[in-house]
Amino acid sequence: MPELVRSVVVAAPATTTWLAATDWAAQGRWIPATVVQVGAGRGTATRGVESGVGVRLVARTGFGPFRFADPMEITGWDPPRRCEVRHHGRVVRGTGAFEVRSLAGDRSEFIWCEWLELPFGMGHAWAWRLLRPVSEWAVDVALRRFAAWAPSHPGVAD
Secondary structure (H helix, E strand, C coil), X not given: CCEEEEEEEECCCHHHHHHHHCXXXXXXXXXXXXXXXXXXXXXXXXXXXXXXXXXEEEEEEEECCEEEEEEEEEEEEECCCEEEEEEECCCCEEEEEEEEEEECCCEEEEEEXXXXXXXXXXXXXXXXXXHHHHHHHHHHHHHHHHHHHHXXXXXXXX
16 A cells, blocks of 8 residues: 655644644645535534544545545544544545644644555556655645644634
8 A cells, every 4th residue: 555654844833733734624725726624423523623533524626627525534533643534535545644743942743644545446556656756746735835824823722
């Protein structure tokens, strides 16, 4: 199963980074060409945001007719450290996680991980050679945008 792991240092404490990362509706601010909607689930609402195991999300990514839905469900929840998801879509399948680690000087590291099942029955080795550079580039763009935006996130810890 192909693995993608990327990270960025954020000039904000881990709690702020966590709150920014779990502000599902705001993910479109930092994930290019993406809108995230929260659906029904078994999670809880805090700060007016659904959170916890069982919350269902749908990220819609792309431009014009080149769009795809990425339905997912939160399967692991350990604030402010780790969130795990299961992707259930036709294009994106597999598991993912993000982690937040505290660093010195009121900074934190945001780590994005994906363990992907490649779509359309593609042979893993050759397909991942084609998809990996594009996937890494897209996640790196998102992480740079996240690092620039997250320190100004208005959320407060519960």
